[in-house]
Amino acid sequence: MAIDAATVRKVAKLARIAEPEARIEPLARELNGILTWIEMLNEVDTDGVEPMTSVVHQGLPMREDVVTEGGDPAKVLANAPKTAKDFFVVPKVVE
Amino acid sequence: MSDLTKLTLKSALEGLESKAFSSVELTQAHIEAVEQAKALNAYVLQTPDKALAMAQASDARRAQGEAGALDGAPLGIKDLFCTEGVRSTACSKILGDFQPTYESNVTANLWRDGAVMLGKLNMDEFAMGSSNETSAFGPVINPWRASGETTPLTPGGSSGGSAAAVAAQLCLGATATDTGGSIRQPAALTGTVGIKPTYGRCSRWGVVAFASSLDQAGPIARTVEDAALLLTSMAGHDARDSTSLDVAVPDFASFVGKSVKGMRVGIPREYRVDGMPAEIEELWEQGIAWLKEAGCEVVEVSLPHTKYALPAYYIVAPAEASSNLARYDGMRFGLRVDGANLTETYEQTRAAGFGEEVKRRILIGTYVLSAGYYDAYYLKAQKVRRRIADDFDQAFEKVDALLTPTSPSAAFPLGENADDPVAMYLNDIFTVTVNLAGLPGMSVPAGVDAKGLPLGLQLIGRALDEGSLFSLGGVIEKAAGFSQQPQRWW
Numbered sequence: 001m002a003i004d005a006a007t008v009r010k011v012a013k014l015a016r017i018a019e020p021e022a023r024i025e026p027l028a029r030e031l032n033g034i035l036t037w038i039e040m041l042n043e044v045d046t047d048g049v050e051p052m053t054s055v056v057h058q059g060l061p062m063r064e065d066v067v068t069e070g071g072d073p074a075k076v077l078a079n080a081p082k083t084a085k086d087f088f089v090v091p092k093v094v095e
Numbered sequence: 096m097s098d099l100t101k102l103t104l105k106s107a108l109e110g111l112e113s114k115a116f117s118s119v120e121l122t123q124a125h126i127e128a129v130e131q132a133k134a135l136n137a138y139v140l141q142t143p144d145k146a147l148a149m150a151q152a153s154d155a156r157r158a159q160g161e162a163g164a165l166d167g168a169p170l171g172i173k174d175l176f177c178t179e180g181v182r183s184t185a186c187s188k189i190l191g192d193f194q195p196t197y198e199s200n201v202t203a204n205l206w207r208d209g210a211v212m213l214g215k216l217n218m219d220e221f222a223m224g225s226s227n228e229t230s231a232f233g234p235v236i237n238p239w240r241a242s243g244e245t246t247p248l249t250p251g252g253s254s255g256g257s258a259a260a261v262a263a264q265l266c267l268g269a270t271a272t273d274t275g276g277s278i279r280q281p282a283a284l285t286g287t288v289g290i291k292p293t294y295g296r297c298s299r300w301g302v303v304a305f306a307s308s309l310d311q312a313g314p315i316a317r318t319v320e321d322a323a324l325l326l327t328s329m330a331g332h333d334a335r336d337s338t339s340l341d342v343a344v345p346d347f348a349s350f351v352g353k354s355v356k357g358m359r360v361g362i363p364r365e366y367r368v369d370g371m372p373a374e375i376e377e378l379w380e381q382g383i384a385w386l387k388e389a390g391c392e393v394v395e396v397s398l399p400h401t402k403y404a405l406p407a408y409y410i411v412a413p414a415e416a417s418s419n420l421a422r423y424d425g426m427r428f429g430l431r432v433d434g435a436n437l438t439e440t441y442e443q444t445r446a447a448g449f450g451e452e453v454k455r456r457i458l459i460g461t462y463v464l465s466a467g468y469y470d471a472y473y474l475k476a477q478k479v480r481r482r483i484a485d486d487f488d489q490a491f492e493k494v495d496a497l498l499t500p501t502s503p504s505a506a507f508p509l510g511e512n513a514d515d516p517v518a519m520y521l522n523d524i525f526t527v528t529v530n531l532a533g534l535p536g537m538s539v540p541a542g543v544d545a546k547g548l549p550l551g552l553q554l555i556g557r558a559l560d561e562g563s564l565f566s567l568g569g570v571i572e573k574a575a576g577f578s579q580q581p582q583r584w585w
Contacts (some may be wrong), residue, residue, distance in 0.1 A: 003462070015417060015461040016424070017454055018442035027458065030516060034459060037517050038406040038472070044479050051477035052484060054308060055294045055533025055558075056338045063334065075196040079428035090426050091437045 003031045099124035100264040104168055104321035107267055111157060111167045118157070118167030122150035122211050125169045129213060129265045134585040137250075137260040139174055139232045140182055141214040149211040156209060165328055166209025171266035173257050174215040175222055176202050176312075177301040181212075185303040186230040187220045189423045189448025191430045199301025200333045201270060201312045208328045213266050217256030220450045221420065222277055222305045225522035227255030228509060229452040237285060237506050238263035238581035241546035245584075248506040248548070251281030251522075257315045258285040262581055268316040268325045272302060274309045275408055276502075276526025279538035282315050283501035283551025286540040286579060288322045288568065289315040293558045294533035295340035296326075298333030306415035307338075309408075309530040319539060319568040323347035326561065342559065350565035356390030358563065361494035365401035366525060368503065374544045375500045382498055382541055382552045385574035386567065396494060398486040403479050404528040405520060410463050410476035411531070416453075417460025423448060455516065484532040491557050496567055499525050501538040501551035529555055537564045540577040549579065 003011075008027045012019040019027060073086040082089035099121050102110065110116055126143045146169060153167035177183045177195035184190040198206070206212075219229040226249040227235045237250040238259055250259040254271035258281035261269050271278040273291035282289030290313045297312040304310065314325035327347045333339045362383060367376070383393050425431035425444035432443040449457070463472035490497065503524055512519040529536035535558070538551040552571055556564045 007462070008458070011458050011462045011465065014465060015457050016421075016438070016441040016445055017449065017457065018439075018446035019454075020446075027455070030455060031459060031462070033515075033517055034409060034455075035462075038409055041403055041406050041410075041475055041479050044400065044403055044482060046475060046478035046482065049478040049481050051474055052481040053477060054338070055484065055531075056340070058340070060337055061334070061341075078196050079193050081425060081429075081431035088427055091433070091440050093437050 003028050003035065100128045102267070103318050104267040104316060104324055105318065107168055108165070112162070118150040118153040118211060119147060121167060122146050122169045122213070125213055125266060132263055132265055132585050135236050135238060135259055135263055136233055137217055137235050137256045137263065137265055138171065138214045139184070139186060139217045139256070142181055142212055145181070146211050146213050153209050153211060163207065163209035165205060165324065167211060168267050169211040169213045170205060171213050171216045171257060171260045171269040172202055173218055173254055173270050173272060175218060175272050175303045176270055177303070178202055178212065178215070181215065183215065183303070184231070185221050186218050186232055187448065187450065187453065188231045189430050189445070193429055195301070197301060200298035200335065201302065201329045204328050204331060205270070210328070216260055216269060219253035219255070220453050221303065221416070222253040222272055222274055223416070223452050223456055224252040225276070225280060225519055226509065226512065227252040228513060229450050231450060234509055235259045238585065239285060239506055239548055240582070240584065241548055246508050249284065249509050251284035251502070251506065253277040254281045254315060258282055258287050258289070261285070261287045261315050261317055263585070268314055268321055270312060270329065271315045272310060272312045273530065274305050274412060275530050276523035278313045278315060279526045279536055279551070279553060280502045280522055282538040283540070284506040284549065286549030286577065287315050287317060288319050288537070288539055288572070289313065290322050290326060290537040290561065290564065291529065291535065292326060292330060292561050293340070293535045295338050296330045296561070298331070298336040298339045300333050300335040304419040306412040307419060308415060309412060311530070319565060319572045320348055320351045323351055323565050345562060347561060347565050350562040351569040353566040354390065355386070355566050355570050358391045358496065358567070359494040360386050360391045360393050360567070361396035361490050361497045362393060363396050363398045363401065363490070363497055363499060365398050366499045368524065371500070371503055372544070375503070375550060378542050378550050378552065379498070379500050382571060385571055386498065388574070389570045394494060396490045396497070398490060398528070400479065400482045400486050401528060404483050404531055405524055407476040407479040407483065408527045408531060409459070409520060410472050411480060413456040413460030414464050414473050415460070417457045417464065420453070420457055480531050483528055487532045487534060495557070496563050497555040499553045499555065501525060501553040505544045505546070505548035505550055525553060534558055535561045535564055537568050539568045539571045541571055541575045542577065543579055
């Protein structure tokens, strides 16, 4: 399962992080180092073990389907890099 | 008034109640101490005006006989907690000048009880690190130095600012968070007390997310009792966090000083790892002796999957982080670096905003969740996680708590593990199991090594049984008589 340069580029693309070409090989080495170490998990017999997704032994709580907070666009937009009226301004998505 | 910063939280509250001094005086003394300690880099933002305003309001409340449990006590807040109108960055460039328009549940609880905010504390970026070196604001310097040396040491991480500020008397207590050891390891490396409560005790609402199934807030303080006072205020059910436990919060301080006679304490044999310094081994033996003297029954137990906890963690935590940190896209808040199109804007923003360790973890997380690898890595890690939790369940059929070292070494020089991620990850070898199982864990200062640097012992309890940890921690604290302070050089 070794990670090569092409895999690093693909994963960086999926993660939406621009990695400069000079970082690709070092990253491949670092990630391989970590994943090789992680492979010791294969020593553990996990046949029939239920995967653990949460440590909380309670069901997800339900609440009334009503608006609790909202109606405050100024607060929502307060930290936006760009706004216009009550909207976020984002780069053009459709050509 | 500089003596006011030497007080414990408990004695400061007593002094306020007896009118020996006011909250304004107490707060002013801390503001000055912080001002003189810039060399430690513990605070990334000081809020002296806000602190004094809160202190004045506190004095007014106390005059009216309406003082709360922590009224007038100046605290430091880890920069992972959102504080309304006060810059909160998780020590990442990607959050820039982010000023939350809301208050985290944990800090709101502290203000409800009258506490005063001195400012925001340094930490590893997004709480990812064990040495504070990944902070966008540069590392915190441990107030402790090896005797006769001036080499700057790490305070540990990720809550390094919290631990250093408490140890250097720059606040009476601090909030912190722990995903794999980020409260307990820095507490051990600075001679302070830190407790990560049961997962769900403290609301995660308003705490910048790292790995949601592991993240938990808790206090760092100078004494076990102070930690109990802080946790009692911080904890509590919050409907805005679906994993917040709807259970009553006990008065944790009432457990400190309780007899531990007859309590059964387990020593997990798998925590005797190769290469552990003899001093830590000896301290552990000393801890066992102290608990026996206090009437505990000490038995050996086995947690067979211990060595798999860190590798499982380094799948689960990056996987959750890669998902949580997808929100930093430059559109709604924080940094935006414009590219030629939307995708490039995302890519450039995230490249400029995240530091190297955060990027590394996002890439690992993205990889282990990507098509074709999910079962081999993520599903496997979740199954191993179950095995680790089962180990604890079996141990707790026989014992009431576990005693282990907190960290495999004392504070180490900054830069020491910088080139080897896995070597850095091994710092959390004794702490990370507790996060995977959702259990409470506490680090108590128990001694110093040959160089005069503090070492901690860790107590691990059953879910929701922080009370036993406060009782046992109180016994160790008293027996150890840990009174060493860092020699002031800053």
